Amino acid sequence: MAGSGSDVPARSRWSAREAELLAITLQLLQQHGYDRLTVEAVATQAKASKATVYRRWPSKADLVLAAFIEGTRLTVVPPNTGSLRGDLLALGTQVCRQACEHGSTMRAVLNEMSHNPGLKEALQNEFVHQRRLVIDQVLADAVARGEADPAKFNDEIYDLLPGYLVFRSLLSAREPTDETVRILVDEVLLPILR
Amino acid sequence: MAGSGSDVPARSRWSAREAELLAITLQLLQQHGYDRLTVEAVATQAKASKATVYRRWPSKADLVLAAFIEGTRLTVVPPNTGSLRGDLLALGTQVCRQACEHGSTMRAVLNEMSHNPGLKEALQNEFVHQRRLVIDQVLADAVARGEADPAKFNDEIYDLLPGYLVFRSLLSAREPTDETVRILVDEVLLPILR
Amino acid sequence: MAGSGSDVPARSRWSAREAELLAITLQLLQQHGYDRLTVEAVATQAKASKATVYRRWPSKADLVLAAFIEGTRLTVVPPNTGSLRGDLLALGTQVCRQACEHGSTMRAVLNEMSHNPGLKEALQNEFVHQRRLVIDQVLADAVARGEADPAKFNDEIYDLLPGYLVFRSLLSAREPTDETVRILVDEVLLPILR
């Protein structure tokens, strides 16, 4: 059955102390952005020393990536509202909230990713893949309910909904609204999927 | 009237020397990324001194933004292929190429933008607005040819095509292909617009 | 012979404009010291341009030296009070006043001199030599009046009076007073010279 959910949401592998460091990193990141975030500040605020940070993450970039993944990992929840439309709206709303909340972090990670293949791969594995699973499940549920035609699925643009919303959140000055999500779902996605 | 094209593509306001500095900045940016780009290197390669750079742009971030805008400004061309489908495919292809070419630059600018309202506004005015004009013209031409129904236009998601493609280029690991563009146009946009 | 005075005090070779530049230089020099004096400031204050300054003096050091020499040249006056004691007191007082007035300038010139043989030579020719002539004349006058014994003259320490006073003005924190001069003259020099 779809969504048998054999993937337990991967309990965090960080200790309490590490989680605290990541939380502080995330907070400072949102406040000041990547460039103006200093490892020194993270350590100071955690009453730790820089060495304590660097012992766990080999560089500022790794620290920030870990903080970002940890910060977003918690919120990946398959919607399961009972209808395809409801699921898509929920998914879109969730993406908007996340992208808004972690906007500067994502931009920072994104930028660093450009020239750090390791980060890129890590981001793909730990972030993108999780989200793909959610979408697959929503669609599978819809098919199971007879709300969507599997023949209409298109792997090329399976992430059109979250993709465009993320674009709107991170790159455009027009933050997506509930109306944006509604229109996307009702006028673009549902006509295609049915 | 549609396609009247009274907007000359906004002649650059930079002198030859400044354009040279921006070009070098852009090149080094693509090679090394924002963090590993040094103003000193830009100056050296231009046989200039740091002061010459800083006289024009007050910081590294401003320099990079200017280089980015200059680098992309040159390539904004309304397609005008004669059909809506052709225009949309051309537009999509152009977006893909630009986003691919200037990917790391865009990511860098994006990141810096997060905490620099001046940059954000500048980017909106000089970059986003230019692209909106192109889209408006494409749609207006289509209406003039009877290929699109103005009632179907939706301001909320008018940039769905470039938006999703940019998302794919900059954030996803799946760079968009010609097939991506084709599917978007044929299976998403055209059904909606007609 | 005493007072033969064939040396006219060497009319300044500077034009009015040049003298103005030197005066401004001297003033700024006394206010801010050598390091914090900028050629730019001299030019600005004279409503001139840097090129105008550099056309006349090849470097900041030369400019400052010229300003210093011009500033002190005006005040070299053989005392001629009628008695050796009066002449020495007058000489001492004059030295004190000059050294006090142009203290920071002298220190600056001195410093630059260290590593600029040209300046060193120029300073010797144009400054030290002038002062030697004055002392020689005072002593010659005293001999002519029978107040001093030529046999007691000592070339090694002929400048003991101005030398010690200059030391006090420039290097020590104890600026010389009239009493300092009096003691030097009455208790050191006169006993020796008679």
Next chain:
Amino acid sequence: MAGSGSDVPARSRWSAREAELLAITLQLLQQHGYDRLTVEAVATQAKASKATVYRRWPSKADLVLAAFIEGTRLTVVPPNTGSLRGDLLALGTQVCRQACEHGSTMRAVLNEMSHNPGLKEALQNEFVHQRRLVIDQVLADAVARGEADPAKFNDEIYDLLPGYLVFRSLLSAREPTDETVRILVDEVLLPILR
């Protein structure tokens, strides 16, 4: 009391690393002069970084002053030859050597001092005062031996010997010789003090 010598020569307050930095500074200072000395060069030669230098001394001027004081502090030695004449000759010789050796440094420090009251005070406390103590002791010893008459001491010109010699070393082009010292002592000072 004469020779009570309770003043231990004030152990340096610098660590080994700091002393090394100061020694390098002093060496480069003597080679190149103040203006042409760069903090970068000091750091490089010490295999240190600029930050390491600036952590200790807030500016180049402070660094140079410290180097100068450290460089001269080591050599302040009361002569104690057994006779007033011997002590004075030794003192004069020592002053000549120091002033010659550290000439450009002294000139540089002097210049900087002009507009830096903090430096001026520091120089007075740490440098001038040390030298005063030596002179006082020499004279006290002479009195104890019956070689000098305390009534003849004159606070106004107590430093006539070192003062004039320093003047000759730093400001005049006529560096003092042993003969200069001898004449000063035999023909000027001893007649006065006895």
Next chain:
DNA sequence: TCATAAGCGAGACGGTACGTCGTGTCTTACG
């Protein structure tokens, strides 16, 4: 009377040093 040149203001420029700050490594001392 007008043109051709010489001098000047303004200020951009290449270069170089300054003093600051952040990263990532390392040592020291404490618990």
Next chain:
DNA sequence: CGTAAGACACGACGTACCGTCTCGCTTATGA
């Protein structure tokens, strides 16, 4: 032994000044 504290080498940032240079504009003379 792990940690807090923080010194350290490295290197980029952004600023300031020096001495050179190029622009126009003025002025002062010579045809």
